[in-house]
Each structure stands twice: as structure tokens, then as C-alpha cells.
Amino acid sequence: MAIRAEHEIHSRRKGRNMGVGLLLLGFIGIVFGLTVVKVLGLTDIRQLERFDHVARPQLEPGALEAAEQRAVDLEASSNAEASE
Amino acid sequence: MTDVTNQTQTQEAQMGDYFALMKPRVMQLVVFTALVGLVVAPVGVNPFVGFVAILCIAVGAGASGALNMWWDADIDAIMKRTVSRPIPSGAVQPGEALAIGLALSAFAVVLLFLATNALAAGLLAFTIFFYAVVYSMWLKRSTPQNIVIGGAAGAFPPMIGWAVATGSVSIESILMFGLIFMWTPPHFWALALFVKSDYGDAGVPMLTETHGRRVTRNHILAYCVPLVLVAFALGFTSIGGPFYLLVALVLNVWFLTGCYAIWKRTDADSEADKHAVERRTFIVSIYYLFGHFSALMVEALLRSYGLTSWAGW
Numbered sequence: 001m002a003i004r005a006e007h008e009i010h011s012r013r014k015g016r017n018m019g020v021g022l023l024l025l026g027f028i029g030i031v032f033g034l035t036v037v038k039v040l041g042l043t044d045i046r047q048l049e050r051f052d053h054v055a056r057p058q059l060e061p062g063a064l065e066a067a068e069q070r071a072v073d074l075e076a077s078s079n080a081e082a083s084e
Numbered sequence: 085m086t087d088v089t090n091q092t093q094t095q096e097a098q099m100g101d102y103f104a105l106m107k108p109r110v111m112q113l114v115v116f117t118a119l120v121g122l123v124v125a126p127v128g129v130n131p132f133v134g135f136v137a138i139l140c141i142a143v144g145a146g147a148s149g150a151l152n153m154w155w156d157a158d159i160d161a162i163m164k165r166t167v168s169r170p171i172p173s174g175a176v177q178p179g180e181a182l183a184i185g186l187a188l189s190a191f192a193v194v195l196l197f198l199a200t201n202a203l204a205a206g207l208l209a210f211t212i213f214f215y216a217v218v219y220s221m222w223l224k225r226s227t228p229q230n231i232v233i234g235g236a237a238g239a240f241p242p243m244i245g246w247a248v249a250t251g252s253v254s255i256e257s258i259l260m261f262g263l264i265f266m267w268t269p270p271h272f273w274a275l276a277l278f279v280k281s282d283y284g285d286a287g288v289p290m291l292t293e294t295h296g297r298r299v300t301r302n303h304i305l306a307y308c309v310p311l312v313l314v315a316f317a318l319g320f321t322s323i324g325g326p327f328y329l330l331v332a333l334v335l336n337v338w339f340l341t342g343c344y345a346i347w348k349r350t351d352a353d354s355e356a357d358k359h360a361v362e363r364r365t366f367i368v369s370i371y372y373l374f375g376h377f378s379a380l381m382v383e384a385l386l387r388s389y390g391l392t393s394w395a396g397w
Contacts, residue, residue, distance in 0.1 A: 012096060019099035030136055034199055037132050 101175040105153055105184060106146025113373075114145040114241045120377040121245025121260055124323045124384040129249045133199055137248040140196035141241055144208045147188035148237070151216035154181040156224075159286035185216070196248075204247040211240040225287060228294040232307075235268025236261075242377070259318040263376060266311035270304045270343055271369040277301070277346070278359035278366070297354075301347045308343035312336045315376060323380055325392045331379035339365070339372045 118141045122134055129137070153160065153171055157178050160166035170176035189212045197205035215237035224230045239261045246257035276292045277300060283290045291300045315336055319329040342365030354362060386392050 015098050030139075030195070033132050034136060037130050041130070 105150040107149035118241035118245040121242030125249030144192035148215040150185035239264035274366040305347040
């Protein structure tokens, strides 16, 4: 819904509004540029991942290894039971 | 009623008025010295992060300038040099200047922290606090040593630039701070000796008016001697070198000679030649600071190409 009626304030504040617009664009550019630089500077992409209210074992140090070990142990014990 | 409305409309602030609140001329020195602090540091910084860091330091300096103009609006309206500033001229309301100063301060400090590290952001926050509160609100109107203490705020930028790159404070950054800190008093007092100011009318104690011109001449020489020591000490740190020392030798002999000449002469001598020595020494002081920091930059460039080994450095 565009403003159709031209008011004196539109011309009076044109320069100011343009300036604010350019500053906001510049701010977007800075945040985007910093994001790119920071992400590309990561040595391990897993550093990107943070807790987002969903339990993910891969975020906990050693959790994946522990889960794999448990799986191996379970498989070993079930094999042992089968052989008995 | 119509006249009042029209007047308000013609005086509405434009972007240029808000920009003028940030004291762009002071920002030039801040940007230059902060850039040198960043470039001469032994740790490399991503160019975009470096650009954002310098931008934050410049915005922080501008924010403290806006806060200074908000606080000093009453005396700015009295002095000829400052009467056309945005607040006394009516272009910007004092409340707007305060809001801009606070918002930009927070923006600059937070963004510098996110882009670089906590030490650099903390130093920037302290610099803004020091200039706006310690200098502007507290000391400017209460002591003739205001220039000395206020100079510290202008001396922090190279230290912040160094902290952006290294995340630490070291002897090199302290000496860069010391160079600007010791340079500020003789630079401004040389100016005060030949510019007829109206600080007295505004109730701001300036050394020339509270203690007289003779004492000011003594102070100029007294600050110039330790300044020379700091300038040479910088040459023997990891960021100095033969090129810097050569430049420092020329600039320090030049500036010290000027300060000595100012100290030696009387007010009658000064009036006779329309303050020629004071004027010349003030100009030399500008070359002095620019020359030292440029030499540090060149030295860093030479070192990066391994060109300082010829002097056995």
C-alpha cells in the first residue's frame, strides 16, 4: 500500500531518509561480510553448530564415540548370548 | 505562527549536521593512528575484519565527539570558533546529540567485540568514557591541565588498533600511546600562544589565561623533552628500525628546536613578528606526529619484505 499523496515532508526529509537507507545497507554489508569471514576462518565446520533446543549427540564432546562404543558392546553381548 | 513553522523547517537537521556532530577532523587522526597500530602489529588480521575494526574505532571517536558537543553546548554557544556547531546553530537538538552519541557508542563497542576481541572493545569503551566523562564533564572546566589529560583520549586509538591484531597490550602500544599523549600539550599550547581564544569568556581554564604565557612557554619545553625520549624509545622496540630512527632524528631536532625557540623568547618578541615561531612550531608539530606514524608504517612494510637487514637490525 504505497503512499500516493506527495507531502512537503517527503522532499524535505529525502536526503535524511536516503542517508539512513544507505547506512542500513552498509550495516547489512558489514554483518554479511563478517559472517563470511568468520565462517571461512573456522578450522572445523562443526564449530558452527550450537544448541538450538534440539538434543543432538554430535554437539556433546565424546558423545558420538560413546554411542558407537555402546553399539559395539551391545552387538558383542548379543553375539555372546546367541552363541550360548 | 507561519514564520516560526517555516524557520523550523529550514533548520531541520540533514545528514551533514549529524555527521558534523562526530567531529570528522578529529576522526581523521584517530583513523590514521589506529590504522598504524593495526598494521605494525606482528599478527596479521583479515583485511575485512581490519576495515570493520577501524570503522568501529572511528564511529566510537565520533560518538564521543557527539557526547562532548551535547555536554558543551552551553559554552559552544559562547565561543566564536564553536558557535556554528550543529547544536548551538539550532540544526540538531541536544537530546538528539545525546541519543546519537549513546547509540553509536554502544554500536561501535559491541560490533568491535563481535568482530575482534574483548580487550579492543574494552579499550574503545574506556576511551569513549574517558573523553566524554573524565575530560568533557569533569576536567575540561576545572583545571588548566585539561589538554594534558584530554590528550589521553586521543592517544588510545593506536593501542586499540594493536589490541585488535594481537589481543594484548605491549610496550610498543604503550609507547605509541605515549607519543600522542606527550605530543598533545606542546601542540595545543603552541596554538594557544598565537590564537586569540575566548575560552576565558566561556569559563574554560586554559593555561595561557590562568598561569600566563610565560608559564605556557615553560610547559611547552617541559613536555617536549620527554616526548623526544618516548619517540626514540619507540625506535628500539620491535616495530622500530633504522628508517624510523632516521625520520625520528630529523623530526625531533626540528620540533625540539622550535619548542626551545618558543621557550627562549618573550611575548614582546612574539608580538613583534606576529608569533612567527609559534605558528611555525605548531605546523611542525603536525608534521611531527604524521611523520612518526608514517615512518612506523613504512618500517612495517620494509620488515615484511625483509629490507631492514641491510642495517643489521
